[in-house]
Amino acid sequence: MKTVLYVEDNEFNRKIVRQLLVRTSYRLIEAVDGEAGVTTAREAGPDLVIMDIQLPKLSGLEATRQLRADPATAGIPIIVITSFALAGDEEKAREAGAAAYLAKPYSPRELLAMIRQLAPES
Amino acid sequence: MGSRQDERPADSTGLASRPGPGERIARVLLAYWPLGPLVRRVARLRASVHTKLLGAFLLIALLLIVMGITGLESIARVARQSRLLDQARERVDAMRQIEHALGLQMNFMRNALLLRDDATIESMFRENNRFQETFDRLEAAASPDQRGTIRDIRSAQDKVMATVARIAGLIREDKADEAMDLHLSEGYPLYREIATLVTRAVRAEEAGMGRLRDGVEVTYRRALLLTGGFAAASIVLALGLGFVISWSFILPVREAGGFLGRVAKGDFGASIDVPNRDEFGALARQMNEMSRELHELYDAQRRAAHQLQVLNAELEQASRAKSNFLASMSHELRTPMNAILGFTEMIRDGLYGDVPPEIQDPVSDIHTCGRQLLGLINNVLDLSKIEAGHMELALGEYVVEDVVNTVKLSLRALAATKGLDLVATVPTGLPLATGDSKRITQCLMNLAGNALKFTREGRVEIRVAAEGESLLFAVSDTGIGIPVDQIENIFEEFRQADATVSRDFGGTGLGLSITRKLVELHGGRIWVESQAGKGSTFFFSIPVRVAREAAA
Numbered sequence: 264m265k266t267v268l269y270v271e272d273n274e275f276n277r278k279i280v281r282q283l284l285v286r287t288s289y290r291l292i293e294a295v296d297g298e299a300g301v302t303t304a305r306e307a308g309p310d311l312v313i314m315d316i317q318l319p320k321l322s323g324l325e326a327t328r329q330l331r332a333d334p335a336t337a338g339i340p341i342i343v344i345t346s347f348a349l350a351g352d353e354e355k356a357r358e359a360g361a362a363a364y365l366a367k368p369y370s371p372r373e374l375l376a377m378i379r380q381l382a383p384e385s
Numbered sequence: 386m387g388s389r390q391d392e393r394p395a396d397s398t399g400l401a402s403r404p405g406p407g408e409r410i411a412r413v414l415l416a417y418w419p420l421g422p423l424v425r426r427v428a429r430l431r432a433s434v435h436t437k438l439l440g441a442f443l444l445i446a447l448l449l450i451v452m453g454i455t456g457l458e459s460i461a462r463v464a465r466q467s468r469l470l471d472q473a474r475e476r477v478d479a480m481r482q483i484e485h486a487l488g489l490q491m492n493f494m495r496n497a498l499l500l501r502d503d504a505t506i507e508s509m510f511r512e513n514n515r516f517q518e519t520f521d522r523l524e525a526a527a528s529p530d531q532r533g534t535i536r537d538i539r540s541a542q543d544k545v546m547a548t549v550a551r552i553a554g555l556i557r558e559d560k561a562d563e564a565m566d567l568h569l570s571e572g573y574p575l576y577r578e579i580a581t582l583v584t585r586a587v588r589a590e591e592a593g594m595g596r597l598r599d600g601v602e603v604t605y606r607r608a609l610l611l612t613g614g615f616a617a618a619s620i621v622l623a624l625g626l627g628f629v630i631s632w633s634f635i636l637p638v639r640e641a642g643g644f645l646g647r648v649a650k651g652d653f654g655a656s657i658d659v660p661n662r663d664e665f666g667a668l669a670r671q672m673n674e675m676s677r678e679l680h681e682l683y684d685a686q687r688r689a690a691h692q693l694q695v696l697n698a699e700l701e702q703a704s705r706a707k708s709n710f711l712a713s714m715s716h717e718l719r720t721p722m723n724a725i726l727g728f729t730e731m732i733r734d735g736l737y738g739d740v741p742p743e744i745q746d747p748v749s750d751i752h753t754c755g756r757q758l759l760g761l762i763n764n765v766l767d768l769s770k771i772e773a774g775h776m777e778l779a780l781g782e783y784v785v786e787d788v789v790n791t792v793k794l795s796l797r798a799l800a801a802t803k804g805l806d807l808v809a810t811v812p813t814g815l816p817l818a819t820g821d822s823k824r825i826t827q828c829l830m831n832l833a834g835n836a837l838k839f840t841r842e843g844r845v846e847i848r849v850a851a852e853g854e855s856l857l858f859a860v861s862d863t864g865i866g867i868p869v870d871q872i873e874n875i876f877e878e879f880r881q882a883d884a885t886v887s888r889d890f891g892g893t894g895l896g897l898s899i900t901r902k903l904v905e906l907h908g909g910r911i912w913v914e915s916q917a918g919k920g921s922t923f924f925f926s927i928p929v930r931v932a933r934e935a936a937a
Binding site: 273275276278279282283286316317346367368369370371372 | 712713715716719720721722723724725726727728730731734736737759
């Protein structure tokens with residue numbers, strides 16, 4: 264069973280992913296800010312991280328960078344959810360070490376496809 | 386070139402940079418002689434350069450003229466004294482001749498007394514006459530102080546002539562003894578008297594000649610001394626004046642040179658101090674004025690630059706704040722949109738179980754309205770980004786046909802719903818283009834979407850053509866068209882041809898404004914040709930290869 268960590272401060276969006284993964288074999292763990300996201304990833308060692316770009320305490324990009332820099336978590340693929348705010352969001356996500364990015368508002372269907380691609384259900 | 390200038394010494398006039406021997410002598414003279422103060426005094430003279438030079442030349446010329454006059458006068462005096470000397474010498478000669486003639490006269494008298502013949506007597510008379518002639522000549526040339534002596538000689542001679550005549554008469558009468566007696570008693574003493582007088586006159590003339598000779602000597606020596614003195618004074622004066630005047634010009638010029646050098650190096654507000662009250666003084670005053678002006682300008686410019694810097698920092702701060710606001714606004718708006726659209730999609734996908742048929746329609750409406758709201762949010766944010774200068778193009782290579790196909794596929798459903806023909810014409814062989822394909826797609830989508838929106842029947846056609854280095858996109862419709870008076874501001878924000886249009890057709894009027902700005906970001910232009918009631922054609926042309934500079 265694969266574990267997916269979703270780092271997102273908005274309860275409704277976390278709920279979407281929670282319900283999206285209900286009928287799949289993925290186990291979802293959640294974090295509500297960047298720092299908690301990094302800590303949880305180190306402790307739980309998930310198979311995939313979905314990281315919102317704008318988070319309290321530590322930005323999604325910085326959290327991504329820290330996870331990539333830590334040998335313990337460097338191998339975990341990360342999907343960064345961008346908000347199309349300014350030009351170059353995607354480039355920044357890639358530079359920070361994201362395996363893929365998805366612009367908000369994303370289609371839950373597309374997100375699920377991306378999750379399955381990066382961390383295939385066993 | 387720059388490095389060579391740097392090697393120059395601080396005194397940038399170049400005049401004093403490499404002192405030659407003349408320069409060193411001049412420095413010593415200025416330092417140790419009273420020439421330094423003199424140079425300053427000449428500089429301080431309230432007269433123009435022209436006047437000073439003229440004055441110096443006139444002074445030297447005057448000295449030369451005085452020297453010439455004095456020399457000429459000396460020469461004249463020497464000539465006059467030489468002439469007097471010559472005359473004195475002539476007089477001495479004449480006196481000597483008279484002495485000689487007197488001797489001869491006495492000799493013939495003695496012969497006549499001894500021989501007592503007529504021939505000798507004749508000779509005696511002849512000699513007497515000759516003496517008379519010589520004496521006449523001398524009397525004319527005699528100097529005034531000799532006149533008394535000459536008169537005495539003449540009266541003695543007159544007596545001699547009378548005595549000689551009487552002696553000759555006695556000899557002819559053969560009264561030799563009486564003749565001898567007469568000679569001894571009267572003739573001989575008279576001859577002695579004359580001889581004494583002549584000798585005295587000769588002595589006097591000789592003494593006068595000696596005095597004259599001494600006078601000539603003195604005059605000559607004085608002339609030599611005067612001429613030499615004047616010449617030396619002229620040379621010294623010319624050299625001195627030349628030195629003093631030229632240095633009274635050179636010093637301020639050097640000052641000015643050094644001063645200008647400092648100004649050129651950016652030392653504004655420096656001042657120059659020269660004692661001159663001539664043109665150089667005026668020049669120095671003007672330079673000081675210039676320096677002061679420059680200093681004020683420089684200060685003002687520096688203050689302005691500082692203000693600009695402060696302002697710039699504030700602007701940067703504001704721009705950063707705006708940028709941050711845009712980023713967080715975009716995110717904040719999208720986060721709930723994400724939930725709305727996400728939940729709707731999951732409902733429609735049956736994630737929560739089958740959707741009852743009567744709920745399907747409102748769920749679909751929520752989704753449509755949600756997407757419309759998202760489009761609006763995107764447009765407003767795009768416009769804000771463009772206005773704030775934060776819109777950056779993501780340049781990359783793209784295939785023109787892909788852009789057109791994306792637009793056609795996206796709008797196919799809308800066209801079909803309205804019963805309109807959507808046609809796209811892309812010629813083959815278009816080059817691979819460079820630009821922000823997402824934004825170009827957005828532009829074409831806006832234009833084609835508008836065309837479909839404002840057309841009730843007929844067709845909408847998308848055409849692309851390569852024109853030199855540009856790509857020309859055209860979207861034509863058979864819609865309501867745009868009145869001529871409203872074509873101009875059709876690309877302004879929040880403009881639609883008619884206020885009623887938005888009621889009938891919807892939309893905010895942001896699409897065309899954003900399209901124009903995106904086209905301009907690509908270094909292109911957009912325009913429209915339209916006839917109200919018959920339809921419109923929107924064109925935009927962008928470079929095939931958009932460079933980073935053109936996009937900026």
